[in-house]
Every structure is written in C-alpha cells, then in structure tokens.
Amino acid sequence: MSRKIKLIWDFKGPEGLETAKHHCIHLKEFAEIDNLTYHEVNHEQLHEFHVIAFITVDEADMKTFRDALKPHRGVLAN
Numbered sequence: 806m807s808r809k810i811k812l813i814w815d816f817k818g819p820e821g822l823e824t825a826k827h828h829c830i831h832l833k834e835f836a837e838i839d840n841l842t843y844h845e846v847n848h849e850q851l852h853e854f855h856v857i858a859f860i861t862v863d864e865a866d867m868k869t870f871r872d873a874l875k876p877h878r879g880v881l882a883n
Contacts (some may be wrong), residue, residue: 808864809882813857813870821856822848828858833872839857839865841866 816824832846844861849859857877861882862870871879 809861810864810867810879811859811861811882812867812874812876812879813859814879816856816858817854818823819854821854822850825856825858832858832860832874835870836860841869843870 809881814825816822816828827844828850832843835841836843842863843866844863846858846860848856848858858871860874867879867881870876
C-alpha cells in the first residue's frame with residue numbers, strides 16, 4: 806500500500822478562512838484539468854487567524870503536485 810502525503814498551504818489573518826476555502830477550489834481544478842488522482846481536498850481552521858488548505862495525494866504523485874503548486878509544507882497523512 807502506498808503512503809499518502811498531505812500537502813499544506815497556510816493562510817493567516819482575518820480573511821484566512823475564506824482564502825483557504827477558495828484555494829481548495831483551485832486545488833480540485835488543477836487535479837481535474839490534469840487528470841490527476843487525489844484522495845482529499847479540504848481546509849481546517851487551526852486558530853481564529855490560522856487556517857490551512859490541503860490536498861492528500863499518493864506519495865508517487867507528490868512531486869507532480871509539489872512542483873506545480875508550491876505548498877508551504879507536507880506531512881505523512883494518516
């Protein structure tokens with residue numbers, strides 16, 4: 806079974822939640838336009854002024870997403 810990688814973008818400030826939600830739309834569009842497989846695209850509010858948007862992909866596809874989308878960081882997904 807392949808490992809999954811969670812690629813993460815951080816959004817901070819009072820508009821962080823809305824920006825993260827909008828970023829998720831673009832993450833889905835990117836994958837669909839290029840016919841790429843992903844497991845999840847979502848956002849999560851960590852603090853009042855810190856929200857993340859993320860996409861979870863197979864480790865084999867991680868470089869394609871990373872190089873094109875420039876995430877702030879990545880972690881192994883559960």
